[in-house]
Amino acid sequence: MLRFAARRVLLLVPILIGLSILVFLFVRALPGGPETALLGENATPERVAQVRELYGLDRPVYEQYLSYVQSVLSLDFGTSITTRQPVVEEIARRFPGTVELTVTAMLIAVAVGIPLGFVAARRYGSWVDNLSTAGSLLGIAIPVFALGYLLKYVFALKLGWFPTQGREDSLMFRNEHPTGFYVLDGIVTGNPEAAVDALRHLILPALALATIPLAFITRITRASVLEVAGEDYVRTAEAKGMTRPVITRRHILRNAMLPIVTVVGLQTGLLLSGAVLTETVFAFDGIGRFLAQAVFARDFPVIQAGILFLAVIFVLVNLLVDLSYGLLDPRVRTR
Amino acid sequence: MSLSGAEAQETELSQPEEARGGLLRDAFRRLRRSPQAIVGATLVLLFVFVAIFAPVLAPYSPTAQDLSQVRPGNFPGPSAEHLLGLDQLGRDELSRIIFGARYSLIIGVVSVTIGATVGMALGLLAGAFGGWVDSLVMRGADIMLAVPSLLLAIGIAALLGRSITSVMIAIGVVNIPVFARLLRGAMLSQRESDYALASRSLGVTKGRVVLKHVFPNSLAPVIVQATLALATAITEAAGLAFLGLGSPDPSIPEWGRMLAETNAYLASEPLLALWPGLAIVISVLGFYLLGEALREALDPKLRR
Amino acid sequence: MTVPGTAAVADAVPGAGSGTPLLEVRDLRVTFSSRGRRAVKAVDGVSLDVAAGSTVGIVGESGSGKSVTSLAALGLLGKRGVEVSGSVRFDGEDLLGMPEAELRALRGREIAMVFQDPMSSLNPVLTVGRQITEILERHRGLKGQDARDRAAELLVSVGIGDAVRRLKTYPHQLSGGMRQRVMIAMALACEPRLLIADEPTTALDVTISAQILELLRELVVGSQTALVLITHDLGVVAGLCDQVHVMYSGRIVESAPRRPLFADPQHPYTTGLLASVPRLDQARGIPLLPIPGSPSDTLPWVEGCAFAPRCTRQVPECLGAPPALLPARGAAGGAHLVRCVNPVEDGS
Numbered sequence: 001m002l003r004f005a006a007r008r009v010l011l012l013v014p015i016l017i018g019l020s021i022l023v024f025l026f027v028r029a030l031p032g033g034p035e036t037a038l039l040g041e042n043a044t045p046e047r048v049a050q051v052r053e054l055y056g057l058d059r060p061v062y063e064q065y066l067s068y069v070q071s072v073l074s075l076d077f078g079t080s081i082t083t084r085q086p087v088v089e090e091i092a093r094r095f096p097g098t099v100e101l102t103v104t105a106m107l108i109a110v111a112v113g114i115p116l117g118f119v120a121a122r123r124y125g126s127w128v129d130n131l132s133t134a135g136s137l138l139g140i141a142i143p144v145f146a147l148g149y150l151l152k153y154v155f156a157l158k159l160g161w162f163p164t165q166g167r168e169d170s171l172m173f174r175n176e177h178p179t180g181f182y183v184l185d186g187i188v189t190g191n192p193e194a195a196v197d198a199l200r201h202l203i204l205p206a207l208a209l210a211t212i213p214l215a216f217i218t219r220i221t222r223a224s225v226l227e228v229a230g231e232d233y234v235r236t237a238e239a240k241g242m243t244r245p246v247i248t249r250r251h252i253l254r255n256a257m258l259p260i261v262t263v264v265g266l267q268t269g270l271l272l273s274g275a276v277l278t279e280t281v282f283a284f285d286g287i288g289r290f291l292a293q294a295v296f297a298r299d300f301p302v303i304q305a306g307i308l309f310l311a312v313i314f315v316l317v318n319l320l321v322d323l324s325y326g327l328l329d330p331r332v333r334t335r
Numbered sequence: 336m337s338l339s340g341a342e343a344q345e346t347e348l349s350q351p352e353e354a355r356g357g358l359l360r361d362a363f364r365r366l367r368r369s370p371q372a373i374v375g376a377t378l379v380l381l382f383v384f385v386a387i388f389a390p391v392l393a394p395y396s397p398t399a400q401d402l403s404q405v406r407p408g409n410f411p412g413p414s415a416e417h418l419l420g421l422d423q424l425g426r427d428e429l430s431r432i433i434f435g436a437r438y439s440l441i442i443g444v445v446s447v448t449i450g451a452t453v454g455m456a457l458g459l460l461a462g463a464f465g466g467w468v469d470s471l472v473m474r475g476a477d478i479m480l481a482v483p484s485l486l487l488a489i490g491i492a493a494l495l496g497r498s499i500t501s502v503m504i505a506i507g508v509v510n511i512p513v514f515a516r517l518l519r520g521a522m523l524s525q526r527e528s529d530y531a532l533a534s535r536s537l538g539v540t541k542g543r544v545v546l547k548h549v550f551p552n553s554l555a556p557v558i559v560q561a562t563l564a565l566a567t568a569i570t571e572a573a574g575l576a577f578l579g580l581g582s583p584d585p586s587i588p589e590w591g592r593m594l595a596e597t598n599a600y601l602a603s604e605p606l607l608a609l610w611p612g613l614a615i616v617i618s619v620l621g622f623y624l625l626g627e628a629l630r631e632a633l634d635p636k637l638r639r
Numbered sequence: 640m641t642v643p644g645t646a647a648v649a650d651a652v653p654g655a656g657s658g659t660p661l662l663e664v665r666d667l668r669v670t671f672s673s674r675g676r677r678a679v680k681a682v683d684g685v686s687l688d689v690a691a692g693s694t695v696g697i698v699g700e701s702g703s704g705k706s707v708t709s710l711a712a713l714g715l716l717g718k719r720g721v722e723v724s725g726s727v728r729f730d731g732e733d734l735l736g737m738p739e740a741e742l743r744a745l746r747g748r749e750i751a752m753v754f755q756d757p758m759s760s761l762n763p764v765l766t767v768g769r770q771i772t773e774i775l776e777r778h779r780g781l782k783g784q785d786a787r788d789r790a791a792e793l794l795v796s797v798g799i800g801d802a803v804r805r806l807k808t809y810p811h812q813l814s815g816g817m818r819q820r821v822m823i824a825m826a827l828a829c830e831p832r833l834l835i836a837d838e839p840t841t842a843l844d845v846t847i848s849a850q851i852l853e854l855l856r857e858l859v860v861g862s863q864t865a866l867v868l869i870t871h872d873l874g875v876v877a878g879l880c881d882q883v884h885v886m887y888s889g890r891i892v893e894s895a896p897r898r899p900l901f902a903d904p905q906h907p908y909t910t911g912l913l914a915s916v917p918r919l920d921q922a923r924g925i926p927l928l929p930i931p932g933s934p935s936d937t938l939p940w941v942e943g944c945a946f947a948p949r950c951t952r953q954v955p956e957c958l959g960a961p962p963a964l965l966p967a968r969g970a971a972g973g974a975h976l977v978r979c980v981n982p983v984e985d986g987s
Contacts, residue, residue: 018478026490124719141620143570145577146594146612153605232759238715239754240774240825241747250773254764273485277574281598295493296579307490311482330764330809 004326004333008319015315023308024068078301082294087305091287096180097167098286101279102271104206109213110264117221118253124226132218139215144274148208148281155204162204165283169197205282209274213267220263224256231255258329265321272310365632372628378621385433386440393430394418398586400425419610422593423600428607431588432614438499438589439618443568445503450510451561457511458518459550462526472519476512484509488571492580499582502575506568517560521553555633562626566619573615590615653687653884653894653964653976659731660688661865662712662833667725669704669711681707683889683945684725691832694859694866696876698912699886705869708886709835711735713750714742729833748778751826755838757818761810767794767821768806771828778829793824798854816847820854827858834859835867840875852879873912877901882974885909888945891964895975903975905967905982907950944979952981 071077077087120132156164163169168182177185183202186195228234229252237251275288283289287306294302326333366372385392395417413420419428461472479487488505495501525531526549534548575581576591585592590611597608652665667685672678682704689695699705710716712727712734727734729750734742746752754760762770771793772786781789787806794802797820810818819839826834836855840848856879859866868880876883876897883900885893885908893906904910911930932949943958944950950957957980967977968985 014474015478015481018474019481022478022482026494137620137624138616140623141566141616143573143577143591143594143612143615143619145574146608146615149594149597149601149608149612153601153608157602157605232754232756233762235715236752236754236760236822236825237762238743239713239746239752240777241743241745242773242777243743246773246777250765251762255762269483270485273483273489276485276489277577280578291489292578295489298493300493303490303493307482307486310486314483315481328764330766331811334809334812 001326001333005323008322008326012315012319016312019308019311019315020069020072021065023304024065026304077305080294080302081299082297082302087301090290090302091305091309093180094285094287094290097182097284098272098275098279098288100181100183100202101205101209101284101286101288102268102275104202105209105271106213106264106268108206108210109217109267112210113214113217114221114260117218117223118225120218121222121225121229129222132222136215136218139211142211143277144208144212145277145281147211148205148278151204151208152281163201165201167198167201167285168194169201201284205278205284208281209271209278212270212274213264216263216267217260221256221260224259225252228252228256254328258325261321261324261328265318268317269314272314363632366628369628369632371624372632375621375624375626375628378617379625382436382618382621383440386436389434389437393427393433395427395430397426397431397434397588399427413606420606422607423596423604428610431593432590432610435588435590435593435611435614436618438587439569439572439615442499442503442506442572443565446506446568446572447510447561447564449504449507450564451514451557453507454511454514455518455557458515458522461515462519462522462549462553469519472515476515479509479512484567485571485574488575489578489580492575497580497583499587502572502581505575505580506571509571510564510568513564514557514560517556518553521556522549525549525552556630559626559630559633562622562629566622566626569615569619569622653882653891661691661730662689662867663726663728664688664708664712665726665728667708667711667727668723669707669716670722671720672722673720680889682711685886685889685891687884687891687894689833689865689867692863692865693882694868694880696880696883697867697869697886698871698873698876698883700871702888703886704889705871705886706837709752709837709867709869713746713752713835714739715752744778747774747831748829749831750833750835751829751831753819753822753826753834753836753839756842757815757822758810758842760822761818763810766807766809767813771806771821771825774825774828789828790824793828794821796827796858797821797824798850799824814847815843816850819843819847819851823851823854823858827864831864833865833867835869837869838871839868841870841872848875855879873916885912890945890961890978891976892946892978893967893976894964895967899969899975903967903969903985905975905977906946906979907952907981907983908946910983952983954981956980 075088077091079085080087080090083090116132120129123129152164156162178188179185182198183195186192186198234247234251237247242251272288275286276292277288278284279286279288280292287310290302291306291310293299294306417427417429419432422428422431457472457476461469482490488502488509491505491508492501495504531549572581572589573591573594576589577595579592579595581587581589581592593611594608594615597604597611601608665686667682668680669682670678670680685704685708687695697705697708707716711723714734714737716723723735725735729745734745737745761767765773768787768790771790772781775781775786775789779789787803790806791802794805799805799817799820805813810821813821819842823839839855840851843851852875855866855868858864860879866879868876870876880897882896883894884891885900885906887908893900893904893909900909901913904913908930911928914928915930930949931951942960943956944962947953947957962978962980964976964978966973967975967982969975
């Protein structure tokens with residue numbers, strides 16, 4: 001198992017290198033050159049010359065790449081054109097918000113999707129099955145921001161059950177954010193109403209974001225359970241007289257989980273990119289919204305750092321998925 | 336009761352053309368019977384029809400403004416003359432939705448075509464040559480796939496500037512690794528199949544085997560993927576437009592941007608958000624259903 | 640529930656001997672139906688008895704219904720699109736109508752099954768040991784080390800050495816023969832009174848097959864466990880079974896104790912099967928005689944004998960009504976039954 005894990009982690013390296021090359025080229029591919037990327041379009045010639053010297057843009061490419069790698073490794077991603085703050089700080093500040101949002105969304109998707117898919121498979125052809133299929137189709141087809149608007153309109157504007165935007169009611173929190181994870185902050189500072197407030201701000205965006213992964217997870221769970229239930233070894237378990245709960249748990253689910261876990265990993269990518277849209281709809285202060293604003297303002301240092309950051313998270317999550325495969329499927333780890 | 340003395344058994348190794356013809360006929364038959372396919376195909380045809388005949392179908396011009404009826408915070412809703420009402424600049428919503436179909440269709444088709452052709456070319460090279468070509472292409476695909484597709488598209492579109500072309504290129508590029516992998520994988524499995532080996536042992540050159548047999552038989556998953564990619568492309572294009580990455584011209588009725596513009600008026604005119612959203616859902620659903628139905632129909636494992 | 644037009648003669652019951660049989664199957668019928676397709680009668684009125692401690696062979700081609708018979712008896716066929724009628728009694732108790740909980744308690748403990756493909760019949764994510772201990776836990780209440788010890792004993796009894804280490808292996812790490820031994824170990828774990836082996840050697844190559852059959856013989860012959868061996872290979876039953884039933888198209892067409900069946904086969908299908916097997920004592924150069932046609936040549940709506948389309952001895956009566964299973968000629972008398980109006984003559 002350890003060897004398997006080590007091999008998988010090593011495979012990460014070329015991907016990370018590749019990503020860094022991709023981003024490196026990205027900035028230099030901009031019409032107007034990397035100077036535009038760093039300074040924006042309205043830079044004075046003096047500043048352009050300054051930047052050129054500072055970043056060594058007149059030096060050969062491989063030297064530039066090396067210094068780029070250096071700065072990446074020291075977490076220096078430059079300065080945001082719009083806010084004039086170091087990009088790293090801006091991202092770090094907003095990172096917890098996106099984490100809260102995406103983790104909540106994935107929890108919803110998994111907690112609802114897997115049981116739903118399972119029940120749909122067991123009651124194949126019933127109204128539950130058909131309803132879940134219709135529901136998941138709808139979930140796949142609705143763009144996440146459209147759903148966001150729908151939820152916002154119905155539950156926030158019309159019914160008033162939830163706030164329409166933001167992460168918190170600042171009066172409640174009085175700016176005490178030790179961890180940056182607002183729900184946690186409320187608990188940690190002994191301010192439960194604030195925690196609840198943070199949760200209320202979290203629910204609508206999380207629901208909107210969760211819909212697509214939920215739909216896919218339901219579908220794959222249903223398909224996987226159906227396939228596994230028809231396998232010979234399930235028949236063997238029945239012939240051995242094992243009870244239904246045991247067969248479901250030990251034989252069906254344990255084998256059905258494999259493709260489900262893969263899908264969960266892939267869906268994280270959709271969650272991360274969906275966060276950009278959802279956070280915008282709900283003015284939720286996370287990396288997604290920051291990235292969306294940066295796109296609008298052509299703030300390239302932020303755009304490039306934001307995408308790189310989210311991509312790395314995606315890669316790490318998929319690594320986790322790969323490793324968990326090793327735990328779940330002995331055929332993989334014993335080769 | 337008839338009974339032939341020595342019945343020739345149907346061989347498993349039928350000629351590839353026969354196998355392909357049989358597969359297509361089978362697939363078509365299955366498609367006709369599947370409700371998923373019928374609904375999907377209907378929605379897709381509806382979408383394409385509306386897009387193509389937009390100028391004829393739309394009652395008004397999508398850009399003509401009639402500000403006389405519009406007051407801040409109060410736009411006329413659906414009426415007899417304007418079935419879906421007017422938007423914030425007094426334009427007929429229905430016409431805008433109808434013309435929006437054109438943009439979605441064009442963007443979808445062009446971007447998937449770009450992604451599919453470049454992707455297939457790379458996949459063909461990788462599958463045909465193997466070796467370092469294969470590794471290079473696959474590593475490149477892996478790296479591109481390490482970035483979530485919408486984010487990659489955002490990055491590329493931001494790079495290329497605000498225009499519909501950059502959206503099409505961005506989504507196209509994002510699709511390249513998927514098609515490359517797909518074709519390469521299909522070719523790899525076909526290459527080792529019995530008929531390919533048999534052909535080669537008969538002296539048919541490798542190139543011919545690849546071009547005339549392996550490649551055509553690898554197309555089924557590509558067709559499925561292209562249909563599903565169209566569904567995703569429409570959503571992604573809407574997402575990019577939502578973020579301001581489409582055409583900078585505010586009069587262009589792109590569904591994603593129309594949705595973005597309604598944010599300010601959501602409380603008073605929620606319907607304006609409903610129509611573009613509904614339009615996107617219907618078109619995406621159509622391609623998705625059709626793609627899934629095609630996948631089931633073309634799956635050789637399901638042949639009886 | 641007889642089909643109109645059939646003779647009113649009831650089938651004799653194969654294998655009926657003295658005393659209560661362990662397993663009593665009467666007029667078992669299994670029909671599969673799915674939307675858009677005609678219903679298929681997989682088992683069309685099968686009756687047989689299995690005496691305690693005996694070995695019974697059921698022989699037939701694919702499609703003869705031999706596997707479906709045993710699966711139906713144990714309720715393993717699933718509920719959708721399946722209709723089962725008739726009666727199956729184990730030790731006097733009706734299995735078909737039994738409530739699920741009771742049936743589950745019976746399976747694995749009193750009646751066990753070994754299936755054809757040991758690779759797909761074993762759970763790939765559980766160790767071999769776990770798959771054995773789970774049945775011990777379930778039916779015998781053994782836990783932890785006790786269960787593992789017993790599991791190791793079982794592995795040894797089926798000829799797997801280094802048993803303790805093997806308990807921790809996964810199915811994909813074992814060879815085909817070993818996997819089948821594991822299946823047999825699982826089946827015999829609770830010392831069942833009836834073991835049904837459905838094509839246990841078909842997926843294995845010849846030398847391994849022989850070993851597995853030998854293993855089965857050792858474990859079963861002379862013990863209290865009755866064995867029902869389902870196969871398409873007459874050679875397999877010849878060495879192992881006291882009573883043999885030949886099935887074709889969902890019905891038993893001939894049934895006899897071992898010697899009379901091989902010495903004096905009377906159904907054209909049986910003789911066809913025997914004749915199509917090459918024999919060591921045949922002169923060289925004699926062509927093999929296949930049975931003409933294929934099992935799919937049966938026309939389901941024909942009310943007569945299902946084998947008629949392929950039969951070289953067909954007479955007009957064959958197409959009228961399905962023949963009944965009746966005592967055949969010969970000294971075995973009531974023990975040798977054949978379903979044919981024009982059975983093969985003696986010595987031909």
